[in-house]
Amino acid sequence: MTAPWDDWNHVLKLDPDKELPEGVTYGDLCATGTDAIEVGGTMGITEENMSAVIEACAEHDVALYQEPSNPEVVLEDDALDGYLIPTVFNAGSPFWITEAHKEWVRLEGELDWERTTTEAYIVMNPEADVAELTEANCDLGADDVAAYATVAEHMFGQEIVYVEYSGTLGDEGVVQAAGEATDESTLFYGGGIHDYDSAYSMAQYADVIVVGDLAHDEGIEAVRETVDAANDA
C-alpha cells in the first residue's frame, strides 16, 4: 500500500502561533512547490489560530495536514487531507507516548482512522519547546536513534519516523543512521533548515525534510531554495 508521503520530499510546517513575514501570504507559501503543508506547533496552539491557518491554506492546491499538539485542538475539517499525530518515543512521560492518545480516543469514541496516521518522533534538541514539554531524553547517540527508528518500524509498525531537531540543524551522522535503519517507514527530518545547503545535507539521508521557522522568519525565496534542494537530493 502506498501512502501520500511515499512521494514527498518536502513539507512546510506552519505554526499558527507565529506571524508571517511582511508581505507574505499563506497562498504564497502554499505555492512554493512544497509537497504538503503541516499545521502545528508546540506552544500557544488554539482551535482558533489552527482553524485560521487551515482555512487560509484550504483555498490552495496543496496537500494539507493538521499536526495537533493535544486532543483539544483537533479540527474536524473536510479541507484536511489528514491528521499526523505525534507520539514521542523518547519522551520522559508516557503521557506523550500513548496516554494523550488514549484520552483522545476515550473522549471521542470513533475517530477518522482513514485519515489518521502517527508520526514516531525522536526529539533531539533539548532546547526546543517540544523537548521541554515532553521531558524528552535527548542524550542519544546515532546508535540510539537508529535503534529507536528500528523499533518504530519493526515493532510498532510506524509509517513515519521523525527525527526532530526543531530550532537547530541536527547531526548529519544521526540522520544518516536513522536513514540506514529505516526501510519501510518514511523518514522525516526537521530542524534548523535555513538554505539550500542545509536542506540538501539532510535530504541526502531523510526521505522528507520539514521546514518550519524559515517560513515565518524569512519568506518565500528561502523556502523555495529548500524545496529545490529536497528535490535535487
Ligand SMILES: CC(C)=CCC/C(C)=C/CC/C(C)=C/CC/C(C)=C/COP(=O)(O)OP(=O)(O)O
Ligand atoms: C493525541 C493527540 C491528538 C495529540 C498528542 C500529540 C503529542 C504526543 C504531542 C507531543 C509532541 C508535540 C508537542 C508535537 C507538536 C509538533 C511539534 C514538534 C512542533 C514543533 O515544536 P517546536 O518548534 O519545539 O515549538 P514551537 O515552534 O511551537 O516553539
Ligand SMILES: O=P(O)(O)OC[C@@H](O)CO
Ligand atoms: O522550525 P524548524 O527548526 O525548521 O523545525 C521544523 C520542524 O521539524 C519543527 O517541528
Ligand SMILES: [Mg+2]
Ligand atoms: Mg518551531
